[in-house]
Amino acid sequence: MEKGILFVVSGPSGVGKGTIMEAVSKARGEDMVVSVSATTRQPRPGETDGVSYFFLTEEEFFEKRDANGFIEFALVHGSWYGTPKDWVEARLAEGRDVILEIDVQGALQVKEYTRDASYIFILPPSLRELRRRITERGTETDEQIRIRMNKVMEEIEHLDRYDYAIVNDDLDKAVEEMLTLMKTGRNRLKSDVYDIIESYREEI
Numbered sequence: 791m792e793k794g795i796l797f798v799v800s801g802p803s804g805v806g807k808g809t810i811m812e813a814v815s816k817a818r819g820e821d822m823v824v825s826v827s828a829t830t831r832q833p834r835p836g837e838t839d840g841v842s843y844f845f846l847t848e849e850e851f852f853e854k855r856d857a858n859g860f861i862e863f864a865l866v867h868g869s870w871y872g873t874p875k876d877w878v879e880a881r882l883a884e885g886r887d888v889i890l891e892i893d894v895q896g897a898l899q900v901k902e903y904t905r906d907a908s909y910i911f912i913l914p915p916s917l918r919e920l921r922r923r924i925t926e927r928g929t930e931t932d933e934q935i936r937i938r939m940n941k942v943m944e945e946i947e948h949l950d951r952y953d954y955a956i957v958n959d960d961l962d963k964a965v966e967e968m969l970t971l972m973k974t975g976r977n978r979l980k981s982d983v984y985d986i987i988e989s990y991r992e993e994i
């Protein structure tokens with residue numbers, strides 16, 4: 791069976807990553823999953839343990855980190871977040887594509903973990919619109935909104951480490967673009983290219 795592909799999706803908080811991922815998951819069905827991260831942040835109303843995140847205490851998080859249980863981990867907006875290695879590797883082995891919705895620090899660590907991943911950055915149409923979306927969501931305090939807005943320009947500085955960018959000014963269009971990029975991502979899977987290069991050696 792063909793192994794699944796890892797897609798890394800980053801973008802500022804409030805840009806609509808979650809909504810895009812939901813629509814993409816629906817369109818792709820069983821052959822794609824969005825990874826469930828571990829975090830030490832408090833659950834928001836409506837979030838379920840094991841579905842939105844695995845909610846851990848700091849002690850539990852550090853124990854898993856020290857046991858090499860994460861593909862990547864990072865301190866984001868004052869809480870720890872990490873991608874569980876076993877969970878992701880099991881899904882890829884089943885032949886499913888896996889999306890990691892993680893911040894830039896984490897994405898850079900994934901580059902150390904594998905050369906087979908496709909990196910997609912989602913941008914807001916404007917900062918004003920981003921602030922409006924975060925404020926409307928109503929789940930963050932003013933201080934948390936300030937921290938998240940400050941992080942935006944910092945994250946955008948790393949855009950050149952990503953393969954593709956999507957501007958989310960229209961949800962349907964963003965979802966279409968994402969689905970197209972996922973097909974492209976499969977075509978340019980680097981391990982296939984390395985296999986071909988390996989076969990050149992046999993021809994020499």
Ligand code: 5GP
Nearest residue numbers: 803827863864866871872873891892893896
């Ligand atoms: P939120 O708390 O709003 O769900 O997520 C806050 C930020 O943490 C987002 O930018 C999200 O991409 C990032 N994040 C979520 N899970 C992970 C993870 O496993 N690793 C890293 N590095 N960042 C994550």
